[in-house]
């Protein structure tokens with residue numbers, strides 16, 4: 001099955017809101033807890049959006065995504081200011097998908113009503129992570145299980161029907177029956193999209209420190225694989241399409257913004273640590289709030305960039321496409337990277353097909369369920385140097 005909604009995507013805008021009230025135990029995103037810096041940051045963001053107005057060459061913008069950090073820490077008036085700036089300098093399409101990432105405890109009926117009234121947000125992506133209080137405490141989230149439930153119901157009753165939620169599996173101490181309960185709860189709430197991530201413990205996080213001290217016991221690999229298998233089975237039973245390794249949705253509700261990344265479309269990322277891509281080069285803003293704001297205010301460069309050579313583009317395409325349900329377009333690989341690289345790739349793919357980890361369907365190669373379970377290893381094997 002192919003997602004026809006991808007065909008019309010032309011460009012996307014990502015806005016990073018790098019503020020959080022509290023740091024989650026597993027988080028390695030760029031963020032700051034100095035909320036008093038928000039006004040200075042928003043002024044710099046406005047300047048960046050103005051400075052970079054030519055980046056997308058006035059092409060229609062099909063998606064805007066406010067991610068973080070915690071975009072729902074901004075008031076509806078601050079959010080509306082960002083959208084006014086975007087509208088001033090960019091050409092938003094009439095059916096633009098506009099997503100706001102939100103924390104459950106920010107989504108009070110009052111706040112949701114204001115977002116509805118004052119902003120064009122038409123999709124919410126809510127960081128639920130778990131419906132169990134024990135998990136939420138361990139993850140150091142701000143919300144509890146009851147807020148996780150009520151924010152989804154409040155969002156729906158205030159007219160936000162295009163809802164995505166994030167859940168995490170492979171949490172230490174969470175067994176498969178608790179994971180099943182989380183999924184049952186999610187599917188019973190009539191959400192349209194689910195992002196389900198396996199917990200990864202990154203250096204520099206509170207979880208990593210605990211792990212090093214021996215105070216945290218990671219889940220056993222068999223349990224992780226079992227939870228992934230359960231996710232696939234329950235998603236299928238509930239008419240969810242597993243269209244990317246960590247993303248599942250009802251037909252017609254695939255994330256157009258993320259699909260933009262996976263289909264190598266142009267995007268502009270604004271704010272500290274945000275990445276941009278214009279088919280030729282990638283650039284990334286300084287991952288430091290103060291440095292970013294000062295550079296913008298002084299009219300100095302606020303990003304670094306690299307041109308993408310063939311081999312980088314080849315490997316990046318493998319990395320993103322083999323995580324999708326549709327997979328890798330063999331014709332496209334031959335056309336874009338030439339006969340020699342293509343033949344090398346075909347040779348490397350062969351053992352994974354005979355091992356039952358990949359299959360060919362028409363011109364696409366994609367992973368099987370077994371393949372997805374060990375996808376990092378397979379992709380690393382297929383990459384060329």
Ligand code: SF4
Pocket residue numbers: 019020022023024027028029031068069070103127
């Ligand atoms: S709210 Fe999100 S960005 Fe902020 S610390 Fe938690 S996981 Fe990280």
